[in-house]
Amino acid sequence: MNFKNPNPEAQLALAVSLVLGLAGLASAAEAPGRAGRAAPAAQAPAAPAVQLDLVPVQGNVYMVTGLDVNVAVQIGDEGALFVDTPPPALLDQVRDLLLQKTKRPIRYVINTSALPDHVSGDEAIQFAGTSAAALANMKKMGIAAGGLAGFTADGVQILAHENVLNRVTDRKQPAIPGATITAEYYLPTKDFFMNGESIVLTHAPNALADGDSLVYFRRSDVLATGDLFTPGRFPVIDLAQGGSINGLIGAVNKALEITVPAAFQERGTYVIPGHGRVCDEADLSEFREMLTVVRDRVQAMINDKKTLQQVQAARPAFDYENTYGGKNGGPTAQTFVETVYKSLTAPPKGAK
Numbered sequence: 001m002n003f004k005n006p007n008p009e010a011q012l013a014l015a016v017s018l019v020l021g022l023a024g025l026a027s028a029a030e031a032p033g034r035a036g037r038a039a040p041a042a043q044a045p046a047a048p049a050v051q052l053d054l055v056p057v058q059g060n061v062y063m064v065t066g067l068d069v070n071v072a073v074q075i076g077d078e079g080a081l082f083v084d085t086p087p088p089a090l091l092d093q094v095r096d097l098l099l100q101k102t103k104r105p106i107r108y109v110i111n112t113s114a115l116p117d118h119v120s121g122d123e124a125i126q127f128a129g130t131s132a133a134a135l136a137n138m139k140k141m142g143i144a145a146g147g148l149a150g151f152t153a154d155g156v157q158i159l160a161h162e163n164v165l166n167r168v169t170d171r172k173q174p175a176i177p178g179a180t181i182t183a184e185y186y187l188p189t190k191d192f193f194m195n196g197e198s199i200v201l202t203h204a205p206n207a208l209a210d211g212d213s214l215v216y217f218r219r220s221d222v223l224a225t226g227d228l229f230t231p232g233r234f235p236v237i238d239l240a241q242g243g244s245i246n247g248l249i250g251a252v253n254k255a256l257e258i259t260v261p262a263a264f265q266e267r268g269t270y271v272i273p274g275h276g277r278v279c280d281e282a283d284l285s286e287f288r289e290m291l292t293v294v295r296d297r298v299q300a301m302i303n304d305k306k307t308l309q310q311v312q313a314a315r316p317a318f319d320y321e322n323t324y325g326g327k328n329g330g331p332t333a334q335t336f337v338e339t340v341y342k343s344l345t346a347p348p349k350g351a352k
Contacts, residue, residue, distance in 0.1 A: 050090060054097040057278055058270050059220025060195050062101070064094055068329070069117045072224040072272045073098070074217060076195025079107035083215050083224040083272070085121030088178060108194065110201065111160035111181065112226025113212050114167040114241075118274070120178035122158050161203050162186040163211030167241065202258075204228055204251035208235060210242030212251060216258050223258055227274035231283050232323065233330025235291075237339050245295050245343040252288045259284060275328060290320050298340045308341050 052066040054073065064071040064086060071094075072083035080102060086094050098106075111119050162184040168176055190201040197219030204212040207228055215224040227235065228251045237243040255271070259281040262268035271279040297316035306314070317325070317333040325333040 050093070052090065052093050052097060054101065057272065058222050059217065060197065061217050061220045061222040063272055063278065064097065068275070070272050070274060072215070072222070074195055075102050077104070078195050079104040081108040081110070081194060082106060083110045084112055084118040084226065085109055085125055087120050088124040091121055091124055106156055109156065109158040110213070110215050111158065111164055112215060112224065113208060114164045114176060114179065115227060116176050118226060119176060122180045123178045126156055126158060126180055126182065157183045159183045159185070161211040161213050167211060202254060204247065204254065206242050206244045206247030207251040208243045208248060209238045214251070214255055214258065221269045222272065223255060223269055224272045225255055225274065228252065229255060229271065229273045229284060229287055230330060231273055231276045231279055231287060233275065233327045234324045234333065234336040236331060237343060239339065239342055245291065245340045249288065249291050249295065252284060252291065256281065256284055256288065290324065294320065294337065295340055295344070298337060299344055302341065302344055308338060311341055312337055
């Protein structure tokens, strides 16, 4: 039987079909092998590292940003001084930032309160200040000394009001992880001189608790308040530890006595609050107004024999709820009003 040769187009189509068919067979043959070599599952992206920075405030004073709690740092020829401490896990990063400004070690830490987020790095900083001889001896004994050797000076002082020391060392109360106090003051004020300026500590009795302190750097003209001042959030008053609304207002009034505004009420004395942005006297005044207005409204309803439920239903902090209520980790307006009510109806011992 005679077959006619196909035309060139048909030959080309047949060749392409054969090639594609062979490729399909090869793919099918490799499929079991590929099934047994499945690509590894994509790993979840690592959590972003906390971005910290050491920003100048005024004079010798800086602030570590990127933390949940504000840490003020004074830097000079005599070394560094911290107001409150960062979490231990972030001390390495803070050390690296500090080394960009000074090779001097930390010599002082001042705790503004016994709040856990303000004192959590105390022990780590104190431990980091162990002398070289002691570190060598600890190494022989197989005791780990952490990675901060040389970060602080031998005999670093961790200073707070004596009521903070009592809180930290009272075994009848839950321990505060990381907290340690090596020096305390008990008079209304304490002052000393470091890095070319006076540093004045002022006790704020029965404010957030019974051991709060204001820290004023006189030449730099910077005031660190701890959580006595928290712009953009209602304060947390610990009634069980001696706190009161009237004591807190008294502390903010004292802060206003220290601060001095520049032209048009802007700048002048800078204020480092416990949380949030750097502020000035105008911000302090707004905070004091909020505290006073809410206190007076609640007191008026208490005078009218209103119950706590009736006071809360009246929402005496209504016009401040959007600005302060439940913001940045702070309490809600209802919780704050409840604290104010209880503070005014059963003030702690020693409260004015």
